[in-house]
Amino acid sequence: MDRLKLLEHTDTVNELLARYGVKFGIYKNNTFHEQLFPFDAIPRVIEADEFDYLEKGLKQRVVALNMFLKDIYSKKQIVKDGVIPEDFIFASSGYMVECEGVTPIKDVYSHISGIDLVKGKDGTWYILEDNLRVPSGASYPMIARDLCRRSSPGTFSDLKIEDNRNYAQLLRRTMDNVNVGGHSVILTPGRYNAAYFEHSYLAEKTGAHLVNGSELTVEDDKLYFITANGEKERVGVVYRRISDEYLDPMNFNPESLIGIPHIYDVFRKGNVALMNAPGNGVADDKGIYYFVPKMIKYYLGEDAILNNAPTYLPFYEDDYKYVIENFDNLVLKDVAEAGGYGVVFGNKMTKQEKADFLELLKAEPRRFIAQEVIDFQDLDIVDNGIQVPRKADLRAFVLMADEPLVWKSGLTRFSRNPDSFIVNSSQGGGFKDTWVLSR
């Protein structure tokens, strides 16, 4: 009954979201479009026991991924021991030689990890991908919850739901854990970034300064924030929402106008924390995904709690054969692409497309992974007043503070197109709140 009450308020909530500027910006054909991120009021509900299981599995995964990053940029033991072939590390575009030998404060590489999962029809959860660079999306369920509570307060007093508005405290705790002394800032590329709403919202909620590159400066191996009256104040931690390449024109892409010259040199000397640490792309590559369960075994001596989707690496001869033989049942992903791009379904290709693709696969087997198509559970959404089932995934957020913390909520994204498996917001999907029931 209470959920029905919430449904009546869908339009109100969407209007409020629009008024608050909860938008998603995308570039298409070289122009910037800002679109609303449609909210659907039927929440995804996860029982307490089920979430306990997810929480354990997510912590385990993120702890192992952090150990992997530390290993790769120092001893490379996992490669020397033959668990992961060299090609998947050093020929990967996510590997950054500049990060060699650099140890982030308290060895934390991925402070905020966005782990995407789907639930199969049989109730099994599968990991779809890890996002360890600048995962976005936590602000959407935060503000949606806030607005829903306002429009339908009764729903939340009658049901025992974990309050997800504590994300800001978790984030603050994560920032404070690595702050070397000084201001906490959130660095945004600016107003035209896809997730600008989120940057400003998180700054407001955590009490950090929202800054752009021109407000930060490096002097004598330290990072300073330039105040409104021109004074320089030390910065201890930067939650940066700028990708690695654009962060520092003196160490990475020299063309970057939004970065801060020498900020990485300051980080290298341990005089500022960067969240997340640069170089994480080597661990969330789709090729490395295949190896994460092996990583968990290698570093923690445990079996992975959460399953990967069944994945094949054409790089290995046996897998290559399997892929050729079962092509029509598989989804193929280009390891270098993200955001739902570079994903093709074997059974949806024309004869010519298939022939071209097989040629490419033969020439560059390392570039692709193949996965069984998981028949995942649909979630109901309201489309023009009618409830219809749609594909949906869950982005869970794991924060690495003094201990790993899993946010008891998450971003549930759905495809509005009934025939599509692709839920990315950059491709027009919508979102739901995720309710984790408390005991």
Added chain:
Amino acid sequence: MKKLHFDYSMRIDYEEMVSTCSFTIKCIPQKNNRQVPDNVHIDICPPTKYCLGLDGLNNPQIYGKNGYPHDYFTYRITGDVVVGLSLYDDLAEPGLAMIFNHPHGLNIPGENIKKYYDSLDVDGIDDPYQKAMRIMYRFHDDYEYMTNSTNIYTTAEEAFSQGHGVCQDFAHIFIALMHLAGIPARYVTGLIVGEGASHAWVEVLSDGKWYGLDPTNNKPVFDEHIKLGVGRDANDCMINRGIMHGGGLQTQTINVLVEEIDERKMEND
């Protein structure tokens, strides 16, 4: 064994005032098995505070920012280096060696380099150093040195396809050939006895050691080279890197002098 004196200077003149400039300079010789530097002096003008550090590949670097308006920037690094103490530069740390085992950036081979490699017929040679030397001799005969025929963005495949290039291109193509031969190889920036500009060559991994080979001059690196930095390709160890606000048209001049110090003559003076 020789004692060399080096003098590297770079000057940029700007047409208009520069309000801020950030720079990173990787031009400081480091001690290794083959070379020992001494008396290294750094001079930056207009006087600018700078920091010292090591980059991800352990190359020494000087970096800083000049926030006062200026219309020129110049620095000079001088010092003495004893070279030729050994045939190899460094013992290879196995982890770091992996980094130099894969095509990257400007050294990625294309069809023409692959075809050329296949024509070399060197598969019968087991020892990596011997194999590298053989390839160097052949490649040096088949590729022509030509001043100003390429730029800093030219890839190995482009430079190879046009049949001529400068030391940077010799190095990139040679690294691509080494990778095809299964030999880890890295790009080296440095200086060589004589007057003119900086130089580039290659180090190959053999028997756990990094040996320098200079494909431009067709010889192993021993007592005429001063090593400054290493990388997967030229972009990893560029000697000068800078960005500035303002400046308009700029003119860069680089002068390099490396000469042998005659110890006896010095004593007589």
